[in-house]
Amino acid sequence: MSIPSPAALSASGLPLALTGLSFAKGHGTGNDFVLVADPDGLSEFAPGDVAALCDRHSGIGADGFIRAVRSEHLPEGQALLQTNPDAEWFMDYRNGDGSVSEMCGNGVRVFVHFLLEEGLASLAPGEALAIGTRGGLKTVTRTPDGYAVDMGPWEFIFPDHAAAKAMDTVVNADGLEVPRPGLSVSMGNPHTVVALAELSELAATDLTKAPSVEPAPENGTNVEFVVPAEPLVLDGVGQLTMRVHERGVGETRSCGTGACAAAVATRFWAGTGAPDAWSVAVPGGVLGIRFLPGADGREHVELSGPAVLVARGTVL
Numbered sequence: 358m359s360i361p362s363p364a365a366l367s368a369s370g371l372p373l374a375l376t377g378l379s380f381a382k383g384h385g386t387g388n389d390f391v392l393v394a395d396p397d398g399l400s401e402f403a404p405g406d407v408a409a410l411c412d413r414h415s416g417i418g419a420d421g422f423i424r425a426v427r428s429e430h431l432p433e434g435q436a437l438l439q440t441n442p443d444a445e446w447f448m449d450y451r452n453g454d455g456s457v458s459e460m461c462g463n464g465v466r467v468f469v470h471f472l473l474e475e476g477l478a479s480l481a482p483g484e485a486l487a488i489g490t491r492g493g494l495k496t497v498t499r500t501p502d503g504y505a506v507d508m509g510p511w512e513f514i515f516p517d518h519a520a521a522k523a524m525d526t527v528v529n530a531d532g533l534e535v536p537r538p539g540l541s542v543s544m545g546n547p548h549t550v551v552a553l554a555e556l557s558e559l560a561a562t563d564l565t566k567a568p569s570v571e572p573a574p575e576n577g578t579n580v581e582f583v584v585p586a587e588p589l590v591l592d593g594v595g596q597l598t599m600r601v602h603e604r605g606v607g608e609t610r611s612c613g614t615g616a617c618a619a620a621v622a623t624r625f626w627a628g629t630g631a632p633d634a635w636s637v638a639v640p641g642g643v644l645g646i647r648f649l650p651g652a653d654g655r656e657h658v659e660l661s662g663p664a665v666l667v668a669r670g671t672v673l
């Protein structure tokens with residue numbers, strides 16, 4: 358019987374294959390990422406490599422890992438180029454545990470900022486940059502405070518639940534007194550949104566463990582707990598406070614796709630007359646959401662917020 362040998366490690370304790378890797382570290386409202394430029398698709402990152410880089414004790418530390426690669430070098434990117442020849446760059450996104458996710462809303466803003474800072478793309482005010490993701494094409498524009506992303510259309514994951522105005526999904530988490538109903542929404546990646554009445558209840562919810570969700574979306578879910586403000590609407594903008602447990606990560610300080618899903622669910626619960634603009638306060642800052650008609654005839658969600666780079670480095 359042969360015993361599998363552990364991945365070769367360098368003196369730093371990181372996988373030897375990562376030695377010399379140039380990276381940047383960035384975040385959007387506290388949701389942080391390790392970013393790597395691999396324009397020609399020459400590098401492979403195994404789940405263990407990503408998890409080692411994202412480890413907050415023995416690695417660089419981040420919620421997620423983002424590889425900037427030209428779309429032509431990935432099968433998913435090549436498929437997207439057929440209908441969107443402008444999507445030169447593809448965001449290859451992984452969660453901190455090494456798993457792949459379809460989409461990351463904070464990540465795509467930080468990704469574009471990284472492309473611009475690296476001189477790999479340009480984006481003048483008023484222009485739009487098309488980005489390929491596993492969740493489809495996203496277009497990004499500049500705003501005074503950062504970037505706005507057309508995240509594409511939203512969908513209910515269990516449309517029959519929503520049509521019946523019934524929330525047949527049951528969510529539980531440590532710290533909640535009783536299980537709560539949830540609504541599952543796809544933003545390309547899966548989310549389940551739960552409304553709580555009080556900020557004190559939100560603070561008491563323990564998100565160190567993944568909440569249980571029944572029925573769960575097929576490939577697992579990110580779970581958002583939201584407290585709608587009272588009154589809900591200020592100057593025409595709906596107001597929410599949110600905490601999130603991300604699939605493949607744990608509790609994070611922000612989740613862009615989660616903020617979109619939270620606005621979708623709360624607007625649905627609020628019913629006729631609910632606003633099309635929302636402000637979502639997360640532990641790491643504030644995100645803006647707008648619902649807009651898309652060129653495809655469907656309703657799209659626009660996410661806006663800041664994106665910053667904080668460091669560059671080389672893996673030892």
Ligand SMILES: N[C@@H](CCC[C@H](N)C(=O)O)C(=O)O
Pocket residue numbers: 388421452457458459460461462463464546547579603604605606609611612613614615
């Ligand atoms: N933080 C991201 C979402 C990242 C992916 C998520 N954990 C998943 O597995 O779907 C965001 O800002 O949207």
